[in-house]
Amino acid sequence: MFDNRKVVFSGVQPSGNLTIGNYLGAIKNFTAFPEDTMRFYCVVDLHAITVRQVPAELRRRTYETLALYIACGLDPQKNTLFVQSQVPAHAELGWILDCYTMFGELSRMTQFKDKSAKHADNINAGLFTYPSLMAADILLYQTDIVPVGIDQKQHLELARDVANRFNTVHGDTFVVPEPYIPASGMKIMSLQDPASKMSKSDPNENAVVRILDEPDAIMRKFKRAVTDSDSRVARGEGKDGINNLISIYCAFTGKTAEETEREFDGKGYGGFKAAVGEVCVSALRPVQEEFARLMADKAYLESVMKQGAETAAYYARKTMSKVRRKLGFVG
Ligand code: ATP
Ligand code: LTN
Numbered sequence: 001m002f003d004n005r006k007v008v009f010s011g012v013q014p015s016g017n018l019t020i021g022n023y024l025g026a027i028k029n030f031t032a033f034p035e036d037t038m039r040f041y042c043v044v045d046l047h048a049i050t051v052r053q054v055p056a057e058l059r060r061r062t063y064e065t066l067a068l069y070i071a072c073g074l075d076p077q078k079n080t081l082f083v084q085s086q087v088p089a090h091a092e093l094g095w096i097l098d099c100y101t102m103f104g105e106l107s108r109m110t111q112f113k114d115k116s117a118k119h120a121d122n123i124n125a126g127l128f129t130y131p132s133l134m135a136a137d138i139l140l141y142q143t144d145i146v147p148v149g150i151d152q153k154q155h156l157e158l159a160r161d162v163a164n165r166f167n168t169v170h171g172d173t174f175v176v177p178e179p180y181i182p183a184s185g186m187k188i189m190s191l192q193d194p195a196s197k198m199s200k201s202d203p204n205e206n207a208v209v210r211i212l213d214e215p216d217a218i219m220r221k222f223k224r225a226v227t228d229s230d231s232r233v234a235r236g237e238g239k240d241g242i243n244n245l246i247s248i249y250c251a252f253t254g255k256t257a258e259e260t261e262r263e264f265d266g267k268g269y270g271g272f273k274a275a276v277g278e279v280c281v282s283a284l285r286p287v288q289e290e291f292a293r294l295m296a297d298k299a300y301l302e303s304v305m306k307q308g309a310e311t312a313a314y315y316a317r318k319t320m321s322k323v324r325r326k327l328g329f330v331g
Pocket of ligand 1: 011012013014015016019021022023024025026027147148149150151152186187188189197198199200201202
């Protein structure tokens with residue numbers, strides 16, 4: 001806390017075209033915080049390079065992710081929207097926190113295990129220490145609340161442990177953050193393999209619905225979604241596909257799972273899949289329109305980035321001078 005306002009911080013990697021998992025699990029919830037909070041939303045490009053990126057694509061997606069933040073309802077006048085690598089304090093505190101994070105802790109991170117299996121030819125040190133940089137992002141702004149999808153819970157717990165460890169050694173320095181994980185839409189699953197998370201870097205296009213997908217593509221992907229041999233629109237064990245479609249429907253409409261089951265009672269899977277597609281298309285339409293408008297104005301996006309980086313750097317500097325003093329760094 002820098003003043004009497006609670007601080008909210010979150011980040012999204014510009015590592016692919018964002019999915020409805022990113023939207024429902026993260027960005028949509030970023031808009032849910034009251035006016036009297038201080039909100040920082042970051043495009044975490046330093047995190048993205050833990051996996052090999054094509055530079056021109058990384059640059060384009062950095063603009064796109066920022067534009068999506070705004071298109072999803074984050075007003076740059078009211079939220080600090082910025083790009084991680086434009087505020088060097090993230091890398092600086094990241095290194096410092098590497099020295100307060102244990103090898104054993106990092107070895108237990110499931111995201112590291114998953115990503116090193118996926119990228120066996122590039123298990124670099126950054127992929128391993130990714131969570132300390134994420135802790136730095138959060139702790140730099142004395143964050144109270146971190147809205148994320150459930151897949152990030154383990155990283156959040158690590159950030160809390162690192163904050164507590166640093167505070168124990170050096171006296172109160174960092175606020176210990178709390179995760180904020182929404183009940184609905186917290187883990188949207190792949191449409192082709194509903195046992196695994198919908199991920200923006202999935203090479204199977206039919207498995208992911210992207211925020212910027214055309215309506216036809218959205219409808220087609222939902223129609224092809226993997227379900228089971230039953231035909232009742234009802235949640236249940238072994239019905240991962242339908243469970244997932246029900247949670248997507250609920251997340252977009254605000255209805256409960258019970259209401260949804262009643263609404264589609266006796267209607268079969270075909271009609272339900274089309275209905276999920278339709279609510280998705282209509283929820284995304286305004287976002288897509290606003291996105292197109294913003295992408296046509298690069299100068300505006302650059303001004304948002306610049307302003308955001310200045311504001312973020314101002315607060316980051318306050319924390320860094322405290323950290324430097326506590327550590328015994330000179331000057
Ligand atoms: P990648 O495929 O590159 O690992 P990702 O799709 O998992 O990326 P991130 O940039 O790592 O996305 O995540 C951004 C935010 O979106 C995080 O808060 C994360 O919890 C949330 N998120 C990502 N995928 C989902 C999902 N399928 N369901 C709910 N939330 C998600
Ligand atoms: N690790 C997150 C992205 C991320 C983040 C953060 C989220 C980086 N720094 C700080 C919240 C707060 C991910 O992979 N989804």
